[in-house]
Amino acid sequence: MTINKKIILKNNPVGVPKETDFEIAESIIPEISENEILTKTIHLSLDPYIRGVITGRHIYSEKVNIGDTIVGRTVGEVITSDHHDYNKGDIVVCSNGWQEYGVTNGEGVRKLDPSSAPLSTALGILGMPGLTAYAGLLVYGEPKENDLIVVSAASGPVGCMVGQIAQIYGAKAVGIAGTNEKCETVINKFGFLDCINYKTENLEQRIKEICPNGIDVYFDNVGGETLNIMTRNLAMYARIVLCGFMTQYNLETPPPGPNLGPIVGSRASIKGVVVYDHYDKQEDFISLATGWLKEGKIKYIEDEVFGLEKAPSHFCKLMRGENHGKTIVTMEQ
Numbered sequence: 227m228t229i230n231k232k233i234i235l236k237n238n239p240v241g242v243p244k245e246t247d248f249e250i251a252e253s254i255i256p257e258i259s260e261n262e263i264l265t266k267t268i269h270l271s272l273d274p275y276i277r278g279v280i281t282g283r284h285i286y287s288e289k290v291n292i293g294d295t296i297v298g299r300t301v302g303e304v305i306t307s308d309h310h311d312y313n314k315g316d317i318v319v320c321s322n323g324w325q326e327y328g329v330t331n332g333e334g335v336r337k338l339d340p341s342s343a344p345l346s347t348a349l350g351i352l353g354m355p356g357l358t359a360y361a362g363l364l365v366y367g368e369p370k371e372n373d374l375i376v377v378s379a380a381s382g383p384v385g386c387m388v389g390q391i392a393q394i395y396g397a398k399a400v401g402i403a404g405t406n407e408k409c410e411t412v413i414n415k416f417g418f419l420d421c422i423n424y425k426t427e428n429l430e431q432r433i434k435e436i437c438p439n440g441i442d443v444y445f446d447n448v449g450g451e452t453l454n455i456m457t458r459n460l461a462m463y464a465r466i467v468l469c470g471f472m473t474q475y476n477l478e479t480p481p482p483g484p485n486l487g488p489i490v491g492s493r494a495s496i497k498g499v500v501v502y503d504h505y506d507k508q509e510d511f512i513s514l515a516t517g518w519l520k521e522g523k524i525k526y527i528e529d530e531v532f533g534l535e536k537a538p539s540h541f542c543k544l545m546r547g548e549n550h551g552k553t554i555v556t557m558e559q
């Protein structure tokens with residue numbers, strides 16, 4: 227009764243984690259101190275972010291070192307309590323990690339009503355993944371009636387909630403998933419309009435068929451080539467919600483090319499601009515900038531050649547990136 231089984235980190239995983247990177251260990255069930263509770267884990271949540279915590283790349287959690295218990299959210303029953311908010315027998319969401327028992331001071335703990343929903347949902351669709359989908363879609367995706375919302379990893383807790391909430395808000399959901407079985411679940415259980423198996427189908431061709439006028443919202447859970455393809459198939463004024471980068475978590479170094487992962491951490495936004503939409507501001511701009519130029523507040527350089535015949539080579543120079551300043555051809559010296 228006094229033994230607490232747990233899973234600790236044995237090796238720092240390289241690439242996709244292996245079972246041999248972990249090992250079972252035992253410890254004595256800890257005693258509680260003042261204002262603490264001891265809970266016995268009922269459900270343990272395994273989430274992609276844990277990979278980042280193990281590597282030390284997760285910005286909100288300290289790295290799990292070799293010998294440490296692996297972290298994770300849990301649903302547990304209060305076994306003993308010295309905390310005024312919790313009594314023995316209460317069911318709570320807490321963060322015991324990968325172990326049978328855990329002690330907490332109540333920080334980040336939430337009491338559950340077992341009659342309101344199955345307890346495990348507090349770790350999935352009604353928990354952190356569900357909230358991610360809800361906030362990500364409604365705050366950043368801004369779904370509108372009849373919008374086409376595409377989501378990757380569509381059968382997972384984040385993805386399935388994105389698609390279902392989209393439908394509640396009058397939009398249509400299209401999923402992307404990695405097996406036919408997942409796609410069938412996405413369509414038949416979660417009510418998505420369609421679901422593309424990106425491993426066996428031509429993703430770009432299928433997305434063009436399903437969304438002939440483009441995607442209104444792309445909720446990205448994977449990054450990589452899927453994100454790449456979606457960016458080529460956006461409707462006007464589409465919104466991309468960057469949520470997760472499953473294709474990168476097991477990599478030692480980020481893949482080449484623009485890596486949008488840090489955008490999530492910094493909550494930055496990415497927006498498209500096309501100058502032709504902004505000619506109503508032209509007069510104001512010219513008057514302001516001309517003043518700045520006169521006052522010496524702005525400067526410029528030009529890469530100038532003389533004679534029309536120089537235009538092709540000068541253009542090629544520009545396109546090789548060898549121009550230095552605004553590329554200009556002046557007809558006569």
Ligand SMILES: NC(=O)c1ccc[n+]([C@@H]2O[C@H](COP(=O)([O-])OP(=O)(O)OC[C@H]3O[C@@H](n4cnc5c(N)ncnc54)[C@H](OP(=O)(O)O)[C@@H]3O)[C@@H](O)[C@H]2O)c1
Binds near residue numbers: 273380470
């Ligand atoms: N930004 C946030 O605050 C936040 C919060 C929670 C979760 N997330 C992110 O949301 C995403 C979904 O989370 P979830 O909990 O709902 O996970 P999940 O969908 O249950 O599992 C991840 C799925 O990613 C897909 N995937 C695509 N490429 C992969 C690859 N190279 N390796 C492994 N899996 C790959 C797989 O589905 P397919 O076979 O269908 O491709 C896999 O089942 C994750 O990226 C997670 O990190 C972000």
